[in-house]
Amino acid sequence: TEAPASPLTAYIGKHPGEPNVADPALLADPFGGYGALREQGPVVRGRFVDDSPVWFVTRFDEVREVLRDQRFVNNPAAVTAEGSREDPLTRWLDMLGMPEHFHVYMRGSILNNDAPDHTRLRRLVSRAFTARKINDLRPRVEEIADDLLARLPEHAEDGVVDLLPHFAYPLPITVICELVGIAEEDRPQWRAWGADLVTMEPERLARTFPAMIEHIHALVDERRSALTDDLLSELIRAHDDDGGRLSDVELVTMILTLVLAGHETTAHLITNGTAALLTHPDQLALLRNDPALLPSAVHELMRWAGPVHMTQLRFAAEDTEIGGTPIRRGEAVQLLLVAANRDPRHYDDPDRLDLTRHPAGKAENHVGFGHGMHYCLGASLARQEGEVAFGRLFARHPELSLAVDPADLQRAAVPGSWRLIALPVRL
Numbered sequence: 001t002e003a004p005a006s007p008l009t010a011y012i013g014k015h016p017g018e019p020n021v022a023d024p025a026l027l028a029d030p031f032g033g034y035g036a037l038r039e040q041g042p043v044v045r046g047r048f049v050d051d052s053p054v055w056f057v058t059r060f061d062e063v064r065e066v067l068r069d070q071r072f073v074n075n076p077a078a079v080t081a082e083g084s085r086e087d088p089l090t091r092w093l094d095m096l097g098m099p100e101h102f103h104v105y106m107r108g109s110i111l112n113n114d115a116p117d118h119t120r121l122r123r124l125v126s127r128a129f130t131a132r133k134i135n136d137l138r139p140r141v142e143e144i145a146d147d148l149l150a151r152l153p154e155h156a157e158d159g160v161v162d163l164l165p166h167f168a169y170p171l172p173i174t175v176i177c178e179l180v181g182i183a184e185e186d187r188p189q190w191r192a193w194g195a196d197l198v199t200m201e202p203e204r205l206a207r208t209f210p211a212m213i214e215h216i217h218a219l220v221d222e223r224r225s226a227l228t229d230d231l232l233s234e235l236i237r238a239h240d241d242d243g244g245r246l247s248d249v250e251l252v253t254m255i256l257t258l259v260l261a262g263h264e265t266t267a268h269l270i271t272n273g274t275a276a277l278l279t280h281p282d283q284l285a286l287l288r289n290d291p292a293l294l295p296s297a298v299h300e301l302m303r304w305a306g307p308v309h310m311t312q313l314r315f316a317a318e319d320t321e322i323g324g325t326p327i328r329r330g331e332a333v334q335l336l337l338v339a340a341n342r343d344p345r346h347y348d349d350p351d352r353l354d355l356t357r358h359p360a361g362k363a364e365n366h367v368g369f370g371h372g373m374h375y376c377l378g379a380s381l382a383r384q385e386g387e388v389a390f391g392r393l394f395a396r397h398p399e400l401s402l403a404v405d406p407a408d409l410q411r412a413a414v415p416g417s418w419r420l421i422a423l424p425v426r427l
């Protein structure tokens with residue numbers, strides 16, 4: 001595992017015995033580490049990077065309850081005095097070295113807003129992500145996957161190819177960029193920006209973020225003169241024609257969010273899921289014998305090896321409690337999806353990968369895409385990409401195997417996410 005990124009590094013070991021997201025032991029073994037917290041209680045007190053308290057919510061039922069509860073908000077400005085610099089989001093952005101100007105963009109994000117702004121933003125984009133629209137995309141997603149798979153042998157060295165850059169990243173990047181309307185020649189740049197942002201390193205952020213914002217402004221100006229039927233054009237119309245239903249900042253932040261959220265996570269569902277299947281040959285055989293199992297398999301791979309381990313912070317808008325633990329107004333709450341998804345109170349034998357666990361037609365039985373108001377907008381797209389990726393990969397390359405010992409697979413030490421640095425396989 002790589003060394004954790006600053007500013008988290010400075011934080012390690014500062015409060016021995018208290019959980020914090022930068023703890024190398026938690027980063028190396030989140031299932032064991034966060035699982036142990038879950039068995040301590042439904043809510044465990046820890047610290048945020050700036051020393052303020054964070055309540056970790058660990059169990060399936062409590063995680064879903066909090067995510068449904070409107071007394072826990074995403075925008076901490078709602079629970080601090082107007083204009084105060086004291087809210088945790090501002091402190092966090094300050095710590096990352098983000099200039100004030102960029103706080104403004106973060107505040108325009110769908111994820112940092114609550115009703116009624118969140119409702120307005122979500123309504124504007126959700127039309128592009130309905131089940132029907134996503135289903136219509138399937139043939140194109142299959143075509144992109146097949147093209148990439150056909151070219152995999154070109155990237156092999158001594159029979160070994162890394163699936164991350166040659167399959168897992170380009171599939172969702174191509175899909176989301178086509179949907180939003182990002183030109184092909186700009187996609188490698190977006191990929192590089194995404195890679196910079198997820199490191200959360202202040203210097204990289206300070207370099208990357210302004211370049212991205214500038215690029216998006218230019219993109220918007222250019223598209224404005226020749227609108228099409230892509231999502232970018234639709235958002236520009238909502239901004240220009242439609243009574244300002246989208247502000248300048250919201251428009252830019254939405255584009256940024258969609259493109260980054262649309263590929264960074266899905267790529268790691270594809271690699272985590274592939275690694276899981278390759279290390280569980282009995283489960284892979286089940287899937288091979290019955291391709292109708294794919295939707296259930298993707299649910300299970302999301303539960304067992306989902307790429308997002310925690311949500312954004314929530315903040316208590318009033319004095320309240322979770323599972324009997326008092327939470328005071330303004331305090332931050334971290335929902336541990338990774339612990340909830342392996343909660344033995346909710347699942348039989350939770351650490352076992354079992355692709356048959358999720359009967360068709362039943363409600364999604366995991367929290368890997370979150371829950372409630374901010375439930376992942378792209379979940380049906382991501383699931384479809386997962387189904388296509390696993391289905392096509394194992395059909396085209398039936399002999400696929402890991403090229404390294406499973407214990408030698410390297411993961412990035414980024415708190416809250418579960419991502420491989422590479423996935424070397426033999427075709």
Ligand code: HEM
Pocket residue numbers: 110111112122176257258261262263265266269306307308310311312313368369370371373374375376377378379381382
């Ligand atoms: C929200 C996970 C793919 C767009 C979320 C949340 C999670 C999540 C956990 C909720 C965060 C919170 O409540 O704090 C994932 C995973 C993915 C994935 C694991 C892939 C496997 C996508 C894709 C898109 C997308 C493909 C493309 C549009 C969004 C957006 C939100 C969101 C816009 C914010 C929704 C809101 O605030 O209402 N995602 N996501 N995600 N996701 Fe995804």
